[in-house]
Amino acid sequence: MKQIAIIAVIAGIAAVLPLVIGESPYFTGVLISVLMMAALASAWNILGGYAGQYSFGHAAYFGAGAYTTMILISKFNLNPILSMVAGIVVACIIALVTGSIVFRLRGHYFGLASIAVAEIVRLSALNFDFTGGAQGILLTDVSLWGVDLNSKTPFYYGMLLVLVVTLGIALSLRTSKTGYYLQAIREDQDAAASLGINLAFYKNKALLISAALTSVLGSLYAVYIRFIDTSAVLDLRLSIEIILTAIIGGVGTVWGPVLGAVLLVPLAEMLRSNVIGDALVKQGMVSETSGLGVFLKENLAHAHVLVYGIITVLCILYLPKGILGLLGRKK
Amino acid sequence: MVSGGKFLQAVHFKGVIMTFFFQSLLSGLLTGGVYALAGIGMSVVFGVMNISNFAHGDLMMLGMYMAYFAFTLLHIDPYLSLLLIIPTAFLFGFLIEKVFIHRIIHHPHQNQILLTIGLGLIMSNTALLAFTSDPKILTTSYSSSAVTIFGGISLSVPLLLSFVITCLITGILFLFLSKTTTGLALWATSQNREAAQLMGINVSKMSAIAFGLGTALAATAGALIAPTYYIHPMAGHTFLLKAFTICVLGGLGSVVGAGVGGVIIGVVESMSSTYLSSDWKDVVVFIIFLGVLLFRPQGLFGKKGEQ
Amino acid sequence: MKKMLVSIATAALIALPLLTNAAPVKIGFINSITGKEAQIGENLTNGAAMAVEDLKAKGIQVDLIKEDDGGDPKNALAAYEKLVTRDAVIGVVGPYTSGSANVVASRADQYQVPLLVPAAAKEDITMKGYKNVFRLNAPANIYSSVLMKAVAAYKPKTIAYVYAATDFGVSTVKTAQENALKMGLKEVANEKYQQGQPDYRPSLSKVKAANPDLVFLVSYDADAILLMRQAKEIGLTPKAFLGAGAGYTTAQFAQQTEISNLVVSATQWTDDVNWSGAADFARRYKLKYSKEPSYHAACSYEAVRIMVETASKNNTSAKLRAGLKAGSWNGILGPVKFADYDGFTNQNNHPMLVQQIISGKYETVFPAQFSKKKLVYPFTR
Structure with missing residues (x-):
């Protein structure tokens, strides 16, 4: 009950946040990315964290949603909401096929097989013509029931809604029969099977929920950016980013993935836009022409992925249970 | 009755088809040799440490740069x-294991994977800062030379050399693992870590040696492909998924299996570009990969129950 | 009191026409500094840096705010929005990749801040009628049309395509196929490949078996070198190798004389073209970065120069847009004018050049008015 209250309070704060910060497309854009990654990591967590099935191929479901939506809108001028529903169907079909292959495997094999399936999806989208192939799909204008989709506001609330739904599902799973079964599967598959738990059924159930939510986020992303190609929505990097967010935040917990996104997405954006280097130079703490100044302004901009790598390594070494695990220990 | 001209045409056509086939087979075989070495390195690490090393491609990239600077400087x-x-490279791998991987050897798989991903990001992006994103080309006097056999099939000289060296190294490695004390200890660790420890084998040292070996093999594969490829901070990524595929195909931890697996992948890629289409060849490789996982998860050379 | 003095002083500064340049011109620059296109991104960075230096020498102070998009459209959009809303730039140069440029272009009219695309090739970008989107370089279809015009006189009959499965590769070949149809060229092979593979021999063998007169290639970076090495290895000798920009126009490729000799390529710029300052730019670039400038560097130099010079006379986005629309320039990229034609809006009708590598050096060979040398045809080893 307390957790539901927390979700409600946070959702309430998030809902009024745009009104407080006012018209700032840049900040709203970053917040949309935070909400999207929080929801993606939470959706992944249902399969990876609760059932212990570490999928390295979640980009496939994100891409399935994004591609289905964009194809239906651009070719058939279908309503974005209906296209999104179609995206869920496609993602679930891919999930069922994937599940029937990868759930027979364990450990390393499961992770590698999920990568292979996602790569097959990516290469297919790249090679077929109806997906726009290497050129991707570009939409110039989208509207829904007369609402202007050029504005960021609908997407902010859309992402927030999906996040709240995902967290709600995650929370209710924790105390439900399915949730207990998934945890039993995570702890010991053989023991779970000997207790009479239908492994395939519950694993697939978790995968379907996770894939459907991920696909909705893919659809939202596609209509928000209005351009997709395989490197933007089907790349292995996206799958890895999702897992990193969940693990660095705290895998298997309700709030870990959200915390991961709240910390990592703004950090990545700060590194990308080099605000730290710029701020140091602008504050006059470092001279622009000095060696350090030039390094901060020129080289640090090239090094943001490097910094991201270092943070990953440090987190895995020193916070193996994620940031939430560290907080939990201190209590 | 086939007219003379048509008959000659038919013979010529058949000749072209045969040349085609053998050209594709042999160039796939030679390219597969380099894949094999990358796969073997991955397999050693997998076998002994039970870790999926996602930094393997980046270690290969370091090998390419080493070969490049050894050549130019x-x-x-x-x-x-x-x-x-x-x-x-062995020393480098040994140290990486001691400093980083050693600390998470008992952690869940996914943390190990993410650590190697992080290490890979650090390596490739440090290379990007140090060597810039300009691809380096290692041009030797024989870089684009070829020998022609059977009157139409051309074989790349550097790839032929690489193939011979790969066979040599695989042979030496096989002897090392089966004849020396350290090799046998490594093998024992890969069979059963706990039992090996009980028998007095220093398994943590074995892990460091295995990672050193894996790194050395990856770097060798990188150096061998350098004269016929280009050198770039992200160049290893192309080979990472191939190395995984090879290692699963051959059976996790099996040196000979990975060797054969590499050659098979090389030939499959080549044949599917010739007879299907070059943009679908990777899909064919992944489908084979999934097929092996499903129907023979112990790999072509692994024993049943070894998974 | 002090505050008042400051504001009076500021007002005086603004009023003095001679000193209007004292406040630096604030322009954004979105580029692929990291990611898959980082190599080309570096050329763009260098070109922009040289433009800033030259502008400073002319007394125009520039605050060029650089943003990296890593080739990701989502980041390009974030970068553009940061530049226009947080940094309050009045104009933006970039992004490099077509995907990013398309996404940013579709928002430019919403924010009313002019965008000058220096080197992205996709036609769409300037075909949607956006008022605030300008493009300096010639779009993808010109790459193929100029190459085919250059060889048309020799009456080739057949053509084969070998190209990377990328946006640029696919779009360029699509337009090449249309041009080939008009010229009556027969397509005998079509090989699309995934970038970065070590072995292209099977694809090239198929092309060899089809025995085409022309081999039309689109590759990035070092893939070009790899392909041509393997083409030599298997003995592929058409009457001409036609490389559409990118990988076939780098100094690194030209230096591989064993495989690059007589390869023909389309480019936006060469250092021996008779455009004002081209040779001088090349010389200074080589001095500064100890390598040859690519056409990307020239495009980004010229884009930043045009944007900043126009912005220094037009201090709001609206005036800047009008300035870009009305102005015309003459520099290292030849005459520049943003015009509306053939369905394009604010597109510089840039004449592309055809160059041929002769003993490791690029020589402009087409169109005749820009070139000193004649095309060598057919190709021989």
Whole structure:
């Protein structure tokens, strides 16, 4: 009950946040990315964290949603909401096929097989013509029931809604029969099977929920950016980013993935836009022409992925249970 | 009745088809040799440490740069520079294991994977800062030379050399693992870590040696492909998924299996570009990969129950 | 009191026409500094840096705010929005990749801040009628049309395509196929490949078996070198190798004389073209970065120069847009004018050049008015 209250309070704060910060497309854009990654990591967590099935191929479901939506809108001028529903169907079909292959495997094999399936999806989208192939799909204008989709506001609330739904599902799973079964599967598959738990059924159930939510986020992303190609929505990097967010935040917990996104997405954006280097130079703490100044302004901009790598390594070494695990220990 | 002209045409056509087939087979075989070495390195790490090493491609990239700088700065032939690269890379891998991987050897798989991903990001992006994103081309006197056999099939000289060296190294490695004390200890660790420890084998040292070996093999594969490829901070990524595929195909931890697996992948890629289409060849490889996982998860050379 | 003095002083500064340049011109620059296109991104960075230096020498102070998009459209959009809303730039140069440029272009009219695309090739970008989107370089279809015009006189009959499965590769070949149809060229092979593979021999063998007169290639970076090495290895000798920009126009490729000799390529710029300052730019670039400038560097130099010079006379986005629309320039990229034609809006009708590598050096060979040398045809080893 307390957790539901927390979700409600946070959702309430998030809902009024745009009104407080006012018209700032840049900040709203970053917040949309935070909400999207929080929801993606939470959706992944249902399969990876609760059932212990570490999928390295979640980009496939994100891409399935994004591609289905964009194809239906651009070719058939279908309503974005209906296209999104179609995206869920496609993602679930891919999930069922994937599940029937990868759930027979364990450990390393499961992770590698999920990568292979996602790569097959990516290469297919790249090679077929109806997906726009290497050129991707570009939409110039989208509207829904007369609402202007050029504005960021609908997407902010859309992402927030999906996040709240995902967290709600995650929370209710924790105390439900399915949730207990998934945890039993995570702890010991053989023991779970000997207790009479239908492994395939519950694993697939978790995968379907996770894939459907991920696909909705893919659809939202596609209509928000209005351009997709395989490197933007089907790349292995996206799958890895999702897992990193969940693990660095705290895998298997309700709030870990959200915390991961709240910390990592703004950090990545700060590194990308080099605000730290710029701020140091602008504050006059470092001279622009000095060696350090030039390094901060020129080289640090090239090094943001490097910094991201270092943070990953440090987190895995020193916070193996994620940031939430560290907080939990201190209590 | 076939007219003379048509008959000659038919013979010629058949000849073209045969040349086609053998050209594709042999160039796939030779390219597969380099894949094999990358796969073997991955397999050693997998076998002994039970870790999926996602930094393997980046270690290969480091090998490429080592060969490049040995050639441009020290004027050492890339194949000769292996004598330098192998010990350096071994030491580097040994240290990486001691400093980083050693600490998470008992952690869940996914954390190990993410650590190697992080290490890979650090390596490739440090290379990006140090060597810039300009691809380096290692041009030796024989870079684009070829020998023609059977009157129409051309074979790349550097790839032929690489293939011979790969066979040699695989042979040496096999002997090392089956005849020396350290090799046998490594093998024992890969069979059963706990039992090996009980028998008095220093398994943590074995892990460091295995990672050193894996790194040395990856770097060697990188150096061997350098004269026929280009050198770039992200160049290893192309080979990472191939190395995984090869290692699963051959059976996790099996040196000979990975060797054969590499050659098979090389040939499959080549054949599917010839007879299907070059943009679908990777899909064919992944489908084979899934097929092996499903129907023979122990790999082509693994024993049943070893998974 | 002090505050008042400051504001009076500021007002005086603004009023003095001679000193209007004292406040630096604030322009954004979105580029692929990291990611898959980082190599080309570096050329763009260098070109922009040289433009800033030259502008400073002319007394125009520039605050060029650089943003990296890593080739990701999502980041390009974030970068553009940061530049226009947080940094309050009045104009933006970039992004490099077509995907990013398309996404940013579709928002430019919403924010009313002019965008000058220096080197992205996709036609769409300037075909949607956006008022605030300008493009300096010639779009993808010109790459193929100029190459085919250059060889048309020799009456080739057949053509084969070998190209990377990228946006640029696919779009360029699509337009090449249309041009080939008009010229009556027969397509005998079509090989699309995934970038970064070590072995292209099977694809090239198929092309060899089809025995085409022309081999039309689109590759990035070092893939070009790899392909041509393997083409030599298997003995592929058409009457001409036609490389559409990118990988076939780098100094690194030209230096591989064994495989690059007589390869023909389309480019936006060469250092021996008779455009004002081209040779001088090349010389200074080589001095500064100890390598040859690519056409990307020239495009980004010229884009930043045009944007900043126009912005220094037009201090709001609206005036800047009008300035870009009305102005015309003459520099290292030849005459520049943003015009509306053939369905394009604010597109510089840039004449592309055809160059041929002769003993490791690029020589402009087409169109005749820009070139000193004649095309060598057919190709021989």
